[in-house]
Amino acid sequence: MYQTIVIGGGPSGLMAAISASEQGGKVLLIDKKDQLGRKLQISGGGRCNVTNRLPYEEIIKNIPGNGKFLYSAFNTFDNESIIQYFESKGVKLKEEDNGRMFPVSNNAKDVVTTLLKHLEHNQVEIKTNLTVNQLLLTEEKITGVDTDRGIFQAESIIIATGGKSVPQTGSTGDGYRFAMQAGHTITELFPTEVPITSNEPFIKSKVLQGLSLQNVALSVLRKNGKPAITHQMDMLFTHFGLSGPAALRCSQFVYKEQQRQKKQDVLMMIDCFPEESLHELTARVNRLLKDQPDKAIKNSLKGLVHERYLLFLLQQAGIDETTSGHHLKKEQLTEFITSLKQFSLTVNGTLSIEKAFVTGGGVSVKEIHPATMQSKLHDNLFFCGEVLDIHGYTGGYNITSALVTGYVAGLNAQKTTSH
Incomplete structure (x- = not known):
């Protein structure tokens, strides 16, 4: 029995697992690929544009797909929090044109390694090469996940499976299926940044x-x-x-x-x-x-x-x-x-959407509490990252959205279970 299970080991899933584990309690991170953070490794041409330093208003403007939904989450964790997070962990960042923030080393590996070390330090259990088939639903409550290696139970579930773009990293739209199983609406999916x-x-x-x-x-x-x-x-x-x-x-x-x-x-x-x-x-x-x-x-x-x-x-x-x-x-x-x-x-x-950098559409944000990333249909279900109907331009905006929603989802998933 876990307190929180995070499905998906991309930017939002890694941050969600870290944030949940900071509150104590047993956290499981599941990814169907053999390696976590694959999308981060290739982002920004392998340099990893971790966030953007522009003011809120500008960041929201650069997220034409429901950027305003992020205002509440920014009150908890924002672009400056992302910068402080990585710098406090020893990854020095530098600002380039239009506010884009990169590691001084120009190496995305440093970003991924830092997140993985933090997961290890917080004793997050990681299972890779593990496919989630469906959520376990009983009388409107989600009790865990059914996978190809058995059942894992949890008090709260975070879906961080990404969109449908760059499918070689593992984003093949599984999260939409889980969301629909839980009664959520998926808005029309389309390619953006393509x-x-x-x-x-x-x-x-x-x-x-x-x-x-x-x-x-x-x-x-x-x-x-x-x-x-x-x-x-x-x-x-x-x-x-x-x-x-x-x-x-x-x-x-x-x-x-x-x-x-x-x-x-x-x-x-x-x-x-x-x-x-x-x-x-x-x-x-x-x-x-x-x-x-x-x-x-x-x-x-x-x-x-x-x-x-x-x-x-x-x-x-x-x-x-x-x-x-x-x-x-x-x-x-x-x-x-x-x-x-x-x-x-x-x-x-x-x-096609598979050739796009970003997926447009996703889990309708009308069905998500903006301050907590909690489902309005199930108290113990949370969503973060690109599986949500939020999409921005390239330039650090999508990763900002992923890390911010991931942090907020993890924090609130643990809060839900500790009551």
Whole structure:
């Protein structure tokens, strides 16, 4: 008999087991893979972006999927608590762009090792390579779990099984099944932080494949042509569509816009000069052409944007790259300059949820107490991490959500059992 059983050994499960064991009592952590913390090992390109140092308001803004649900949990454990936790355990952290926090060592292993040592120190029992088949439910009370190696009983259960993305780490959606067994609602699951797909002829012909554009504004457009969302950062053209930070952040809005537009293709727009108005850009291009009226346009505009993109947009506007500035047709030049600010393309979806960094959707947060992560349907059932319908952008926001909800779930699961 355990006081608390935690199902899932990812970031939220590890933190939940640590937090529960801090209160004393017997804690069991179960994972179906042979190794704990697999997702942490590969996060941040193997460097592990443990949290983000931005103020609450900014963190919530960067968790477009139900970020506001986390306000109550932040009162108990927040991003600064995460930083203090790791630094007190000897993992020095450093701040990088946009508040992202990494270990000074640039090694995710240090983060995982610290959590595992803490579990060992707190005498948390760990069972790996163990698959949970179902929860044990009797007269509306959950009494434990049924696994492929027998039954384990507990006074409280924490489900920390992750989403459906990066399935090689063990997140294959088991937690949704357990939640439904306990009567919980699972909102629609969809991929977020995932590359975007397109059937545009220029994508199919791979003319821009591998080309990266820096600091552009990438927008997903609504049916009325207004932006549903715009992200200003780097993006990348691929052989199937768009990738890179801006595209990943736009991906969930492509999905949502497609749902609104009954699965039709969605328009996106690229603005290479978000800091300049169309008027200012037109004046600048005209100056460059005027200064070198006899030069081929591809030379007089060299350096304006990446050469491959410049040649591509000239071609799209029907301009021969060897044409000199004073031989240009006015309407062709207008079309070219407009495309620097408003190049639009149709996209037809995203890669699959398995290819996504983050899962959108999950256990409905309406059925969870925000201050404790306790189920509103069962007093002794708790949820944390990506199994919940909470999703953020990459940049330390999802790990922050996982560690915060994990800590709060562990703390309150033990409190429930000690009454």
